[in-house]
Amino acid sequence: MRPIDRKERLGCWIAKNPELILIAAVLLTLLSLHYAQQIEMHGMRTEDFVDEGSMLYQTYEHLFKERFATVSITVVIEGDDVTTPEVLKAMDRLAVHMESVPDVISVEGISQIVKTSAENELGRGCIPDEQELIDALLLKGDPRLLQNILPDRKHTILSIELPLTLTDEEREEVLHETEKAVAMAEFPLGVGVIVTGDAALGVAIKKEMSENFGSLLGASGVLMILALLLVFRHVNWPLLPLPVVFLGIIWTFGIMGLLKIPMTMISMSAFPILIGIGIDYAIQFHNRIEEEFSKGGSIKKAVVETVAHTAPAVLIALAITAAGFFSLFTSSVPMIRTFGVLCLIGLIMCYLSALFVGITVLYAAETSGNNRKNRSRGRDGDASETTVAETATGRAVRSVVRFSLRRGPMILLLALLLSLAGVYSDTLVPVDTDFKNYMPQDLPPLVQFRHLVDIFGGSDELNIIVQGDDITDPKMLEWMNEFGEYIIESRQQVYFVNSVASYMRMLNNGSIPEDKTATRYLLGIMPSSMRDRYIDGHDTAVMDINIGNALRDLGEEGVDRLIKEMYKDVEWFGVPPGTSVVITGNLVVMTTVIEALTTGRTEMTLFGLVVIFFILLLIYRDLIKATMPVLPMLVVIGWMGGVMYITGMKYTPLTATLGALILGVGSEYSILMMERFYEELKRCNDIDQAISKASSSIGSALVASGLTTVFGFGALITSPFVITNNFGTVTVLAVIFALITTFTVFPVLLIQLERERERIQRLNVMLIDVIKRCAGAA
Known part of the structure; x- marks a missing residue:
């Protein structure tokens, strides 16, 4: 009997120990099935695109996302006239219920504009029964905000803002609560109501991924059976x-x-x-x-x-x-x-x-x-x-x-x-x-989201983080206001800019107060949902720059050029001494990924x-x-x-x-x-x-x-x-x-x-x- 060659040792061992190999395989399989249950299903996260140690990640996650970033559930209301008392009262019922839901930061809609104006003008915060009075009260609201949420009499939205830091499960709970609240709000017959927005889209993607994964493996198995039987x-x-x-x-x-x-x-x-x-x-x-x-x-x-x-x-x-x-x-x-x-x-x-x-x-x-x-x-x-x-x-x-x-x-x-x-x-x-281009293009939430964009315009944003010794200083607030107006005039891609300065102007009859005491007072009476969205403490604030549907219209490279041009705008316009400005946001992260790819x-x-x-x-x-x-x-x-x-x-x-x-x-x-x-x-x-x-x-x-x-x-x-x-x-x-x-x-x-x-x-x-x-x- 010839000696066993070194190359043949493993083959001989396998032939001698089939029972041991199969037992080990069974044990490993049982252990794998146990740990497989711990796999989590995730959507797109920042850490999937950018290294956690990078400055881009730190700025986006800790300066912007944790302090200011929100994600919205958007309720689209459509009908012959969405400003009627019956529609506004149904919107108000929905808004009041959602304001009491945990994790909801704010609810914005024309019903809230009418109620706030009625409180200021009439001393009672409720929806009037007279159409003429409703029309007059609507004119008292911020015209820019009104234009964004009421482009015509047939369409409006109710925006429910949530922290971007919520888990997928927490978002899904709020979404289900919104859908139930819509049913309980009792909108008039003939009025269509759609629950959509970024949060709804994210939940739909995760659900579709979970359902698709099993069918993907199943299809792979069936096709392989055919291939093996064939060849x-x-x-x-x-x-x-x-x-x-x-x-x-x-x-x-x-x-x-x-x-x-x-x-x-x-x-x-x-x-x-x-x-x-x-x-x-x-x-x-x-x-x-x-x-x-x-x-x-x-x-x-x-x-x-x-x-x-x-x-x-x-x-x-x-x-x-x-x-x-x-x-x-x-x-x-x-x-x-x-x-x-x-x-x-x-x-x-x-x-x-x-x-x-x-x-x-x-x-x-x-x-x-x-x-x-x-x-x-x-x-x-x-x-x-x-x-x-x-x-x-x-x-x-x-x-x-x-x-x-x-x-x-x-x-x-x-x-x-x-x-x-x-x-x-x-x-x-x-x-x-x-x-949005990666997911099934006939996915109902995506179709509804694009319907929202077609009517109300895109919601792409760049976010400017402003840090200084005291953001509440009138000079600092005036700079934010003037720079916002400057980029609106100089950049045709910029539609509007929201910041604590713009809301302070609205509360102060169109101007920034000249002394710090007045600015601190206005911050105190400003609704917390508005104040906390744009300023954190006295040293950090954010400016939200709406650029419509720039990702679709300009493409990724166009957005990247726009970001670089805005940095030049900041440098040319100048910033107050001791102030730092950085541009961040989801689009900035995406353009970095594009360059890397x-x-x-x-x-x-x-x-x-x-x-x-x-x-x-x-x-x-x-x-x-x-x-x-x-x-x-x-x-x-x-x-x-x-x-x-x-x-x-x-x-x-x-x-x-x-x-x-x-x-x-x-x-x-x-x-x-x-x-x-x-x-x-x-x-x-x-x-x-x-x-x-x-x-x-x-x-x-x-x-x-x-x-x-x-x-x-x-x-x-x-x-x-x-x-x-x-x-x-x-x-x-x-x-x-x-x-x-x-x-x-x-x-x-x-x-x-x-x-x-x-x-x-x-x-x-x-x-x-x-x-x-x-x-x-x-």
Whole structure:
């Protein structure tokens, strides 16, 4: 009996300990299910876009969001005339009830304007029964506020302001209370009432995400079943890779809950990707066991051979895929880095599941004898059919490879030209970070929100934080007032400016008091909901600058230019001594993310290329083997840039990871093809025969894994979330292109470089020597 080779030890251990492996898998699964219940569903948060230690985050979260920022539930009232006593009294009933609800800061509407004016003019704060008196009282209110909430007699809004710091659950409670209060307010017949606004939209997104995630995984599973039955039916247990990969996903869920990684619109897209990539590992192991077992001999020998030859190749492919995703860590956008972490965890879990559980289940099934009967029946009966199916796929791949080798120069030239054109086109692809464009466009709350914007205008804002020794100083208040008027006149994108100064003018007959005692008095009589919204203590205030629907009209780059121009306005206009001014707000955060995605995308891809190259060089100590998996992926990256430009797609936080995804996923096919080529070359020592044998034997497995990956990513296309749908489209195309280059561009380059090995070997020796010197110096 020959001694066990070092490469065969793990395979022998797996064959000897199937019960131990399955028990460990069950325990790990139960533990994962426990921790998976701790995963939280989150919407878009500031920390997903900006590093918590950055000045941008500190300013937005602590100076603005915690002190001043609000989110609104907006009740839209529509009818023939919304200023009638009956409508106003119903609005008042709704407003009075909502003012008593915990966490509600203020309620603003024309009913409140009429009541306040009636108290000042008539001495009684109630809604009059006479229409003429109502019309007169409305004219007593702030004309700018009135214009914003009563654009015509047929439409008005009741704005319910909440702190932006409320949790999703707290917002949802207030939203449900609003909906119940609307029903109890008893609006007249013929009057339409819609509850919408940013808060309602956020609640709807979270609910849609929760419902969509399950259907996304379900669709991925169904599509994978179809793919496996289509291209993997030549083996026994063709559907086994699917439960194996889902087991790896369950383990990933467990680690996600353990590490407190939340589920977001971005992170939930990682799972169909992991299913698509992870099932490839299970297919490669499964296919190799079937291949080895069909040669005759025991199932134990098949397991040992599979683990000895395929496990290292798949592990190298995993390392390169991980290196592609590792490049995501260079992004300055936290949610991109979190996406990368989740992908890395998932890859490892899927590999472990395929290596230990997948192989163990196959081993147990074959040794039980039940499957042996099916195998015999297949050989005696319809074996020819399954063999033809397998041979047909292998022959098709081999034919493509041979055609590519005969037309090598033409293939390379065409691939290069298309790639260069795509690289140029990629620079013209715009970036979209408006979260409203990410969600299902037919989502009722979104339709209602856009109806609100169409009637009342946009609510995009820039927020200026003003800090000084004493904001209540008349000179400070006068500066805020004058600067607000200046930017309204000088910037056509600015519609109005709200601040403590503008409300103080309203309380003081249109002017700022000249002494501090008067300003302090006016602050004292100012409603707390108004005062607290614009001033915090005596040293910090905020100016809300309404810029309508700037994100839609100007685009992200236009908003970025506007912010820079407003900083110039502040510098030119000047600020009082000892005063600091900073522009913040959600739009400022978004423009920063745009810049990070736009400028960081190329750096991520280049970093990934370099990392993959050096990892392969360290593994193989061979320049050809280190270069070959990278070159075809450069071609695919170029092609994808052209596809995105031609189809009119935009880069989002998800599609910005496309370069890393292509490097990670696509290079895997090239590595597995290359590993099999050199395995066959070692046996026959003939390049042409080796590439022919490799393409025929592993071609069917690559096509099977490629199509199942495509089907897995295809589940993303079924998502109603536009950001996920678009990502699914580009990833499906990327995988298809990666397969095409693996069978066309890759063999041509591999054969040509292998024929020049002697010349390249000199450079290889020099490069390895440099790496050793650098490592020694370090």
